[in-house]
């Protein structure tokens with residue numbers, strides 16, 4: 289009996305440890321001590337939005353490899369169902385060569401940066417006020433797996449499309465992605481009616497903060513455009529505003545842009 293009870297306790301402990309992973313810690317199933325300290329994001333909001341990006345044809349934007357709410361990773365493998373959100377992706381993944389410049393998706397302020405353990409890597413959080421995006425809510429954006437810790441200091445103001453750091457694969461080696469890791473940007477967006485927040489570990493906590501599909505940002509704050517030929521008939525197509533190779537935003541009056549510049553085709 290004693291052995292059985294001990295076994296049960298071990299199972300309970302494992303369950304607690306697993307449930308404590310952040311949304312991005314859905315990969316790998318070894319012992320992930322670093323991540324166990326990070327409480328889970330509000331996973332109940334992680335559902336596919338149905339939004340579909342429509343990238344302008346004249347440019348080549350790095351596209352989404354694993355969308356928000358996806359049950360699979362970029363390589364088609366399943367995210368484990370024991371993870372918070374039932375294994376649903378809490379952001380978007382964009383596959384990128386290490387060292388690719390990452391852009392502020394809207395004007396904002398650096399609110400946090402740091403270096404986490406496995407699954408998290410080097411990250412940076414920006415805040416964007418309603419005035420900066422044109423949305424009714426505050427938006428917090430988190431860029432993950434950066435190559436190095438960005439030089440921008442906490443409190444620094446960033447402008448729309450400004451280079452804020454470089455992509456990498458920190459936090460992705462070991463576990464599912466193996467020795468070589470997976471160079472990509474994981475972008476999480478959080479929205480809140482209030483701009484007040486607290487920093488807890490690598491997380492930004494806002495009282496009514498909820499994670500949402502970053503595509504909704506472009507859907508709501510992007511410049512409305514005519515239906516184009518590539519638009520899905522669902523009405524859920526989102527034309528992606530971007531920064532071109534010459535550094536100019538398109539459309540000229542947009543307040544939000546794709547987090548990576550789009551070179552011409």
Ligand SMILES: [Zn+2]
Pocket residue numbers: 312354377379380381474475
């Ligand atoms: Zn991701």
